[in-house]
Amino acid sequence: MAWSTRELANLAGTTVNTIRHNHRLGLLDVPERKYNGYKEYEVRHLVRVLRIRRLVDLGVPLSQIGEVGAGGDSTPDALRELDAELAANIERLQQARSDIASILRDSAPADAPAGFESVASRLSEADNSIIHITKQFYDEDALADLLKMVETDTQAVSAEIDALPADADDATRQRLAEQLAPDLARNMIAYPWINDPGEHLSQSEHLTQQTFFEALVELYNPAQLDVFGRATVLAQEQLDGADDESGESG
Incomplete structure (x- = not known):
């Protein structure tokens, strides 16, 4: 079975533009085309897009997806660095929520x-x-x-x-x-x-x-x-x- 670009995007829960962007970055192989010029995506393409989505959801930058997804020696270090960044973001967001609560409680200016x-x-x-x-x-x-x-x-x-x-x-x-x-x-x-x-x-x-x-x-x-x-x-x-x-x- 083969899918068009739009069909692949729908199956993977993403967009046509994202699929094309993955091609430009070299993260997703460009499939063969039908006689009418349309691409024919296969299961391996769907799996690849889903794996890319998984790494993106974890916060892995697109520039590092190829390396991290390949599971090389540097992958654990990259994930630890990412985890540290996420922890810092969580702390920042928690502080922002606390500050907003204080602003509302004290009727302070938003930029206090x-x-x-x-x-x-x-x-x-x-x-x-x-x-x-x-x-x-x-x-x-x-x-x-x-x-x-x-x-x-x-x-x-x-x-x-x-x-x-x-x-x-x-x-x-x-x-x-x-x-x-x-x-x-x-x-x-x-x-x-x-x-x-x-x-x-x-x-x-x-x-x-x-x-x-x-x-x-x-x-x-x-x-x-x-x-x-x-x-x-x-x-x-x-x-x-x-x-x-x-x-x-x-």
Whole structure:
């Protein structure tokens, strides 16, 4: 019995284009043709297509099907490598499902930084962007600390800074800096690596500083940057003052 290309595709549960593609790759022999020019596929062709499908279903790339299907010495190694890739894909998919569950539970933006779903909805667009960048430069320990900082952040002050216009007056900037400084000082005490982040960086310190400088300038307006700068100076002064008092009492 002989089958046409379409009949073979139907029997094998695939498509005519796939059969033709297998021919082009040299995975399937081209059969003899009838007097009218149509191909005549036999049982061996059907079996071959089914074997190819089996390997494809396992995830074997088309470029490796000939070698793996031949059962050579390299086949076990190829299958082990494939199994490792599948395990990594499964882990990635499981993490994606977990992240989606967190996004839905916390009503977070779909593109919220991973791990920050619980706080993303109350952060500004600029703050969310900074966290996305931070995840590319800092390790998991630092990111866990960053999440704690955001969770304990004074939301009223942050909201006012988020809405601060670029031409805000000096008095408003100073007031916000003074309100923000205690939070910064507490974070500097609780997380000393903030001032010396080297061991938590995945990139060079120079590249990290350069990237964050450019990001801050682009994402925040001059008034907001001024508040951050003033607050940082005030926070450091508070820490220095506390150290001086501690030294005197000692």
